[in-house]
Amino acid sequence: MNNTADKFILLSLRLITYAIVLVVGYILFDIIRNGFSALNWQFVSSFPRRSGAAGGIFPAIVGTFYLVVGTIAVSLPLGVGGAIYLAEYAEQNRFNSLIRLAIITLAGVPSIVFGLFGLGIFVLFFGFGPSILAGSLTLACMVLPTIIVASEESLRAVPKGFRDASLALGATKWEMIRTNVLPYSLSGMITGAILGIGRAAGETAPILLTVAAFYLPRLPKSVFDQVMALPYHLYILATQHPEAERIRHMQYGTALILLLLVLGLSLGAILLRTHSRKKFRW
């Protein structure tokens, strides 16, 4: 390839990157500009009034927070467990590559399909009803593939030398994994969790059928209660509300809070990741 072509490709790639940044930046700017006026203490701390046209979004914040925590609590151990099996124990044969392929495919399944699945299995079959439990489990199914793939990759990235040294010192396989593989792959697993958090917090379709309520007069008391949730609240305000045109600031405010919540949770996870990266470097 000659120099001009090289330069041309570099330039186009750079332009594409700038374009993406620009679009994302504009979306952010738009949300902040329109939502900022809605933000005040009352907005984040009080219940909605007049079907969300006034008042705040406190219960939706709490609901989304619970759902994210529930989702991670279910999907992280399951996902990490599955990844450990796939990376460390499963033989490299056709059956297991099929499983791996299935998991990757699962990551691309539309979220409404997970919603229907959750409705069928958790809400109806297990009889959890529309509840935090059913919603979290449904969201967990949705983010599981992401977490498994990220965790498996980070497990495989741990050098063979550490494993050999461990075994040669008389560690059993599980001791080797626990002491000399998991700690070093933690940061990769947290990356998977971060991606999962973002998706779990933002999806509307899976919770629509399994947990979300448009209005509840009080906060949930147990995992068998329904909750309000930010994306669902936003969806109703923007599309179903009779005054949708007039309450744009409430919609943008809700979107902004959702973004901040995801950002906050992710930031926490990123700090955790940097910490574990610093601790183990090779």
Add this chain to the structure above:
Amino acid sequence: MVEHSIYPENQEMVITTSQVNFFYGQTQALFGISLLIPAKQVTALIGPSGCGKSTFLRCLNRMNDTIPHGRVEGEIFINAKDIYAPGTDVVELRKEVGMVFQKSNPFPKSIFDNVAYGPRIHGEKNPKRLAEIVEQSLQQAAIWDEVKDRLHANAMGLSGGQQQRLCIARALAVGPKILLMDEPASALDPKATTRIEDLIGELRTNYTIVIVTHNMQQAARVSDYTAFFYEGQLIECDQTPKIFTNPRQKQTEDYITGRFG
């Protein structure tokens, strides 16, 4: 076949292998290896690249168990116990038979935690006892003076030669009787290599050592016995000076005089 006559009359043998074959799937890498490893002596395994030295070494502490589709045939006795007999406790075996790898592989933990790793997984919790073991092992590996002031620093910050001696200390901390070393100095500069060789000289009073090396001078310097491998076969094993001055086999002579390999 190895003849007993190459060893002194009352030489105790720690490892006896007989007719050992090893297969990587369909490919056979070792062909009928029968070798005796004398106690508290250094035995060097030499031979051209790919001749099966590492494979043989890894049979001795069953590290080859981890190879998918790997298969061993024949018998290996260590301290009169058949290590491939069903029901053998591999953990116990590996406590008895330590291993040092070609590429130094300290854990990305503190120097102290590296050495304490083995004792800890084998149940030693007493901090005082652990500190003793760590100091003693680092002393034995001739690295104590260099690291005693930074035991809690990350082991990754050590130089290559120090890392390798740390790995030796880590292996010693488990209390093995036998040390397997797979080209322990091949990634080190001459000065660090000399230190490792000196260390091997000190360790041989207390340990049985099997060392794989590509470096003929090194084999000559550190070992008491040398076994020459070629294409998965044991060609001959003899006292080191004899191998290097007056080998019985033509192939050995060709190899050590540098005619191939």
